[in-house]
Structures are given as C-alpha cells and as structure tokens.
Amino acid sequence: MIRFRLNGEAAQFDDSERDMPLLYVLRSPAVGEMTPKLGCGIEQCGTCRVLVDGEPAYACTLPAGAVEGRHVETAAGLDTPVRRALIESNATQCGYCLPGIIVAAEALFRANPRPSGAEIATALDSQLCRCGSHPRVLRALLEVAGR
C-alpha cells in the first residue's frame, strides 16, 4: 500500500498503481476524490490541478507513486477565502474549470497574499476556461487580495 494524506486525512492506494497518473488514482473508487477533473491529460489545461505538499502539480501526468508520504490537497479540502470568494461571487459558468482554478489561486495566495491583478492573471495562465469566466474570476480574486 502506498500511503499519503489527502486533504488532511489518511489515504492509500495499491502498490500496483504506483505508475498510474495521480488523477486516475484519486478518482478511482478506492480513493474516490472526484474534485480534480480530466481536461486534456497533457498539462495543457489545468483542470486536474492539485497541491502536493503545497506546490501546484498536474495530477494528469504526475505518477501516483510520487505522492507517497506527502500531502495532496484538492479544491475540496481548501475551504479558504479564495474558494469562498469564487463561489460566493458566482465566479464561474459551467464550473468544470473551477476546482483547478481554486487550487492554482490558492497556491498563489499562499506565496503572495496580496497579489496584483497582473500577478493573479499570470498565475492563472496555466488554467483554461472555455466559458469566458475570466473577468469575474479575476474580480473575485482581486477582492481577496484587498485590491
């Protein structure tokens, strides 16, 4: 068994799944964490974003074995001002991109609690949104930054 922490709780998966991308292991019945989504599978869209020991990672390509003994956080575990602001301001349309955006924004705010608009936009350039929710995501996050 490979053990890790998922949103603060103990979690594990079978050794044989070590080489699978983390995203598939997280979403498997054994772990059951469906918040990160598959969008492309090749690090181009960011819908699969998670934090591994606080660092943003693409779960669609990261081999699951790499999280052994580490802490994986998904949007489900990030009940933070960033997530609350995005949800409370309806800063999405379909919502499929939102879990990844929450994770990427959270990583930014941990490193830089008062980012500028340009810093927020650049940090989110790894995240695609096809519905065009960009302006309201940026507005919501600027408020969190107190700007």
Place this chain on the structure above:
Amino acid sequence: MKPLPHALVATPSLDRWIRLTGDGAVIAFTGKVEIGQGILAALGTIVAEELDVARRRVQVVSGHTGHTPNEGVTAGSMSIETSGAALRQASAWARCLLLQRAATRLGVAEDNLTVADGEITGPGVNERLTYWNLADRPFGFEIRDRMPEKATSAYRLVGRDGQRRADILAKATAAAFVHDCAAQLHARMVRPPSLRHRLIELDVDVAAPGRLVVDGSFVAVAHPVEFEAERLAQRIAGSARWLRIGSPPEGFDIDESRRETAEAFPLRNGVPSPVPRRQVATTHRAVYRRPFLMHASIAPSAAIAVWRDGALAIECSSQGIEPLRQVVALVLGIDPDAIEIRHVPGAGCYGHNGADDAALDAALVARAVPGHRVSLKWSREEEHGFEPLGPAMHVEMGASLDAEGRVSSWTHDAYGFTHVARPSPGASGVDLLSARFLAEPFEPTSPRPALGPEVGIHRNALPIYSFPDQEVTKHFVADAPVRTSALRGLGAQGNVFAIESFMDELAHSAGVDPVEFRRRHLRHDPRALAVLEAVLKSSGGLTGHRGLALARYKNRQCCAAVVAEVSVDPETAEIRVPRLWIAADAGRVIDPDGLTNQLEGGAVQALSWCLKEAVSFDADGAVTSRDWSSYPILRFSEAPEIETVLLDRPELDPLGAGEATVGPTSGALANAVFAATGLRIGDLPMTPDRLREAAAR
C-alpha cells in the same frame, strides 16, 4: 391576451410542471437542461417568485425522459423565454389552485387570502396553514387558458441582485458532472484518423484483458479500471490499420467554385426564398471571413449507459435528450420507449458538440456488456478531432452612400455550410458520429438549407439598421468538407462581424463619426438607440483605440452594444483587449448577475475566436489541431476587464441572451483594431501574421 406558452400546450398537466413535497419543498420540472449557464437557477427563481415561496424551497429537476416535460433542445438562448414562461404560468396556476383549496377549507373568500413563503394568511385565518398542508393530493389539473400572473411591480426575487447559484459549491468541491458518475466499466474509443477512414485490420489480442467492442469500424474497449481502458485503447490504436474511402475534400475554403455552385436564397420578409437575387448597384464593397471553429469544451465528451433486459438507460449532457432518444433507438433498432435518458451536466456547452455522439458510443458499448454500467469518455484529442465544427463563413458586403452620408443601398451575401445538423428523428440520415462507422452504417443527413427566419447562415444577416434599399441573401454551400453544426450564435457571429465592420468602413468613407453614422440609421429603433447610448456613457465614448458594434440577436432577442479597447504591440503585432464595455437590453431581467455572466462569457469567447482560433486540417479532412497548443484559446492574462450595464425592462418579457454578445464583440474588436492601426482585418482570426499582411498591403 397572450397565448399560452407552447410548452404548456404540449404538456398541459400541471403536475408535470410543479409538485409540492411534504417537507416544505417545491419541485419544478423542466425539459430544458443546464449547459453551464446557470439556467436552472434562473428558472427556480421564476417559480419561487410566482408561487410566493422562499427561493431555497424550490428545486429544479431537468432533462429526464418520461419524467420532465418534453421541451426539445436547449439551444438558441430560448430557455428563459420558453421554459421560463411555461413555469411562470404553471406556478401562477398552482398558486391559484392552492388558494382555492385553502378558501374551501377555511370557508372564506379566496380574494381575502395572502401568501408569504407558502404560508396562507387572511382575516379569520387562525390556524397555521401552508401550501404543504394542502398538497395531500396532486393538482389533477390541465392548463388550457391563461391565469393572470403576479404583477412585476410586486417582484421581490426576480431582477434582484445577490442571487446565488446553489450548484457551484458541488461543482467546485465534489462529484458533479457526468464524468464523475460511478461505473462498473470504463470505456474508451479507438478512432479512425478521419471521418473518411474505415477499419481494415486490428489485432484483437492486444485488447486483453479488456473487453473489445467492434462493429464495423466502431472500435471501443472497456475495463473496470479507468486508466487500463485508456492504455488498452492506445495499444489497440497502435495495431489498427485504416483505409481512406471516397475522395478527399476539395479544399476547405469557401472559394469561388463553391460560391458559384451555392444555392442562393434572397430574404423576403426575413425568410430565405427561392427567387432570383435582385441586382442592387453598390459603390463600396468588402469581404469578411471566418474559419472553421471549435466548441472546444473544456471537458471531453462523456456518457454513462447500462443495458439491462433489452432496455437502455443513458446519462449524458446532450442538449436534446428527447430527439436523441429517438435517434439512438433508430440506430440500435429498438423501441424509443425502451430508452431512458437523464441529463447530467457536462462542462460548458456552446452548441452541438460531442455530447450526443458520446451517448451513442456509450450505448453501443453497453449493449455489448449487458448488466454493466459503462462510463465512456472521449480523450482531448478525440474531442478536438471529432466534434462537429462551427462552420466557416464568407460574407460579401456592398453599399452606396448618398450625398448626406447615408446608406442608400445595401447588399449582404452570406455564404457558408450548414449550421444545423443535430440528431433529429425526422431527418433523412443519422447525425451521430459513430453511426456511419457501424457494420450496417447509417449515413449522416445530406445538408439542406435551413429556410426558416433567422436560422443558420442567415441568422442576423438582416441589419438592425433601416436602409432605403437592401438585398440580403443566404448562399448555401452543400458540400461541406468537414462535419459542421451549431456553434454559439450560428451565423450571427460572422454576419454581425461583417455588418458592423462594414458600417465603420462606410462611416469612414462618408467622413462621419461611426457613432453618429449608426444613430442616423437607427431612428426607428429606440431600444437599440438606448443600448448604444448606454455603452457610450459607461465607456466614456469612442476615445483612443476603441471600436463599437451592436446587434439584436436574431433581430428579436437581446439587444447588445459593445465597446472594445485594444492595444497593439508594435513589435509582435499582437492585439490585446484590456477593456470591454457591454450594454444590453434583454427585456425583464431575471437574475442580473447571471445575465451579466452570460453576456461577458459570450464576449470573452468571441474575443478568443477572433484573435486566436482556426481549425486546421490535413488533406483527408482530418482535424490536425487536436490539442490546446495547436488550437489555442484566450487565457487569463489576455482577458479584458469588462463592465456591463443592463437596461432592465420589468414590464416586458425576458429575452434570451447567451448568444447576444458574440457578434457585437467581434465587430467592436475589428473596429478598435482599425482605430488603433488604420488596418481593416476582414479575415478572422486577427493574428499577428494577418495584421502584418494587412500592413504590407
């Protein structure tokens, strides 16, 4: 008096629309579905308003064959207008019938009763009485005529700020999409290189231990472990050999030969008509084009299916579960009644994408593994490679100006391929991707020109302006080189881009300010003038590198005006849009924030189309732009700040708005680029290369 909403005529039983449950809740049923725009939230607000209950009590159940009213396809920005009108009227009846029950029970006159959050009070009412005390039996009532509705002046929810979408929390933090539903088997497709390829050889052994499903050139594999299904699909793909059948497409442009062979339908009273195109002399001409575009949903299409005892249950994110049920039944050779389809949200849907196709794919696999719940997911490559594309367009404009700087004659010739190829039971073919690959194939419908008002190629080809002499013609090109269908706005984006670019060119030629030039031709249309003035006021006018455009979607829905501001990098020739202003009149506003979200989303998507997007192909017609680097879309650091002004018209019916800004944004961008550079870019997308080419001319 207004007629009954269509949907109520089709489904008059009140119990099919509104149900009260014992726990103080109201369930509203709609045949329209959530395609990522918050439509269900708005419908719930309409019901809560009309019934006089708290918003949180209303839950909306949508898109489930046999359970929700059949409301056809969720498209064309029609949900608020059609389902909203039906639910409002149904709620008015429900309220009235419940008050009648209360009056009977209390022995008082109904007129004396009032309702607040479902609690009924009035003179002589001493016991606590709620709707739910009275809902011990169904309504058992058929709606045949109109019940007067609540006066909009008494509204306490509709039109108010601060409405929240209850679905967002789950979407941010849990399983919420069709992709997230549990399944016993995961399936992946093994696709041919293009629509023109058929299977000639396959090593079936490499599929072990997965379950291989082959039917002609339809190839899929299923496995209990999702990643295994994916690996197996890749292995099988590596072993498959395909042969191109038929001849390759003759290019992808709407070139002269395609234009010459196109069928021409001049619009008469807004309807494409088989009459000769009237010759109208013009002195100014211009051509505007857009390439093939993708919906490019952020999530690859997916569906769930289970086949049990000859019956099929599907969960998918199709925009039209009822027509889909009929067409899937046809392909499988079973009774439509043996199929149940439930809509489960997918990612944002901007028209006819792969959602229906994935439903058939899942069904075909499920049939091969009876009793197993199958989740079939497309890959990103497949989504980009096989979704129906938004058709390319070619629009030729002509006009003459009189001595006072007014348009004296106007021609608009819109050329293109079909925008309408959704699976439909009445069609001559089957418009589901995999049907053509089966051992006993079903060919897709041969494209036919759509001849209703404001559809397909000629949507918004009629100008919003009043001109003394105009000839507007739809030109239908039948031989599309690729599969095309509905993409947000259909022809409206290309047509409004052309009209609004051309209006600016004409204003320039006439030496008249572009705003004044538009006003001159809009005197007949106070609502359009009002959005024009509103956007000028909020933006501060057309100073600097700004452009303006406006249109009324389908010439009868939401009227939107857009001002775009651009900056063009002198080194890289890259166009940026730091700011954008929108003003819109969508009639009565249900949810200001939701409406703003839709208008802004459409604007951002249109900027993305206009600045970056074009599908590329190989000689066989296979899409070669199959990922996000070969088909880039607008990113966060490229998105504008947007300010939106809504002109609420509480006394008027609400109008759909999801597609209203795509045309005006495209035109405003082109006009802003002209203001910034003096260059007129008629060919989308406006890439740095295009800008350099134009500068060199």
